[in-house]
Amino acid sequence: MAIYLDNQATTRVDPAVIAAMMPMMDLYYANPGSTTHEAGRLVGELVNDAIQRIADHFNASSDEIIVTSGATESNNLALFGVAMHPKQKRRSLVSLVTEHRAVLDPIAKLERLGFEVIRLPVVQNGHPEAGIVELDRLANAISDNTALVSIMLANNEIGTLQPIADIAKLCQRFCIPLHTDASQVVGRMPIDVQSLGVDLLSFSAHKFYGPKGMGGLYVRQSPTPVKLQGQILGGGQQLNLRSGTLNSVGIIGMAKALDISHQSFGPEMAAQEHLRNLLWALLNKRIDGLKLNGPNLAAENRSSRLVSNLNVCFPMVEGQSLMLELPGLAVSSGSACTSAEPHPSHVLLGIGLSVDEARSSLRFGIGRFNTEAEILQSAEWLGEAHAKLAHFVA
């Protein structure tokens, strides 16, 4: 079995989540929308209870949670839903160059439809807070024509955590709704939408030990409801914002996954930070000239970087070649959705790496099920593979 250090791409489904989902397939399989019979009403109650628990974890109310097929759909709903609302008069969108493709591509489509799009640069690599957006740049970019600001909570490649609460205060001053793609944070750190001040927040169950194809969008209803137009039309479920039979299996799994995360945030974050820092220290012992991509790993910089994330630029050797040498190690050279593409990561280029440096980089994502023994083994394999490949190019 490979050592899995790609927990930013996805996570193993927690056995307790699998156990919670099983009865939804063989016992409670009725349609949660079938209110005409007892079997349907029972599933409806189970689903409502799960959505309430999900909402509680965000300090939101249950009518503010729209369940979706994952963060890609949630981001599409947030961006198109705000931009295409019949009452929308504003024609400008503001985001970052380092966003996930599930934000960048919908925004590019809106640009083709006539919206002005401002893609802000971020702080460059080498700075302790590499990847964050400077607030004065954002302040200059927004205006009373801005329909939406979309800035991710944490970057999926370099782990940069954005100062979302400060960004929200800025947006509130101009009455601009703020969307954040929180896929990398939900289930890894506690999130309170009231103290963050965001209006829309995307999340995805497979990033926190839940099932794939399941996610959600928080949509603020008070004090000012977000004007959102549904994008998937049909049976009118979820207040017409997202039609389709509710995925009762996935919703129960996602709620269970969040319940588990909320019981173990503190110890899990400490354990992952320890393993992440150990990997970085061991790699530095074995390989000269490594460069860290993204924010500083120091404990006092914890609020700027996900504790589970490490992104490393290896001297002289391509990340792809290292991965080919190490079939027993699951890591990645970019985001999972773009890892099949030959292009270097737009995130690494966005923080100022050269094309060669971006190609020589690997991302490591530590998760709940990793052990110290796996980190020791991974560092040893990487050291050996690097020495072998560097020897050929020297």
Ligand SMILES: Cc1ncc(COP(=O)(O)O)c(C=O)c1O
């Ligand atoms: C930041 C971010 N946004 C969006 C997505 C897409 O999520 P999903 O796979 O649930 O559609 C991912 C997953 O790779 C992600 O890391």
